[in-house]
Amino acid sequence: MQQVVNGILVVNTETIPGKVITETMGVVSGSTVRAKNVGKDIFAGLKNIVGGELTQYTELLQESRNEAVGRMVADAMSIGATAVVNVRFATSAITAGAAELFAYGTAVKYE
């Protein structure tokens, strides 16, 4: 499903298994800051009293990460790359309800 995003191959290894990289085109990145609505924050706060998984925040971070990867891929497309290798993720919480997700990698062309 995640195999090819908009025609661009995304992997987190340094090489693409089974392919040959012919040209590197520099670092591409995408970031996003997202927050849930107040109601879900209150539910997460209630869930926090009894402990366990906070499903609202899991969903929030999953959606934001997909968006960050999408923006990185759009960045790679705009410079004419065909794949992004060595993808790394960074997360930082701004407040308890909002998080910044950052994805970066190296844009390459492969055969």
Next chain:
Amino acid sequence: MKTSIANFRLFSILAIMAFVTFSFNVVAQGGGEEEGLPLALIFLLPFILLSLFGIVWMILWPAMFVWGAVFSGAKVERMHEEANQRRDSLSKRMGREILNSIDGGYRTDVSSAGLVHANGVFGPSHWHLMIGFVNNLIGGSVTVFQQVISAGRAEVMQRLREQAEEDGWDEVINVRIDTASMTPQSSNTRNTVRGVEIFAYGTGIKYE
């Protein structure tokens, strides 16, 4: 910076007081008329809702705290056990462990590759936080937090395996696991959600 915040607080308190007196005046003036009641409700609704929320919270918090004190330890253990069982059944089905943390390049018969990721946010209960606080004073290993985080990590790794199976990969290479706190250092320590996000990602590969 401090003074501006203090000024802002003073201003908001005054604004709220002015608003409340104004709405009481409106209620007092329109008390005898038919239109008086809905107008008063509109003005006082935010405050009524806030106080209702406060009352509900006052009842709910101790109840949920006791619930957490009684059941949260067993719940964490059950989550860990369940993740382990799912891992065992999946490795039986696939025939082997499919996650590898080594970099790619050792197999040449790969037809396609792509990113796989899974995540989860886990938090200790308030009871666990209390025990952890006492534990911190004494020193040594804080077992309650370690249990929550290791159970969460087992769960997230199992989600990564299931995601890889769903996407049709034979194996996942170069697996990395990140742990990030959901509670920022800068926020005030009360009334914030205490949680840790565990995020696992890797490259799924398909053999020829």
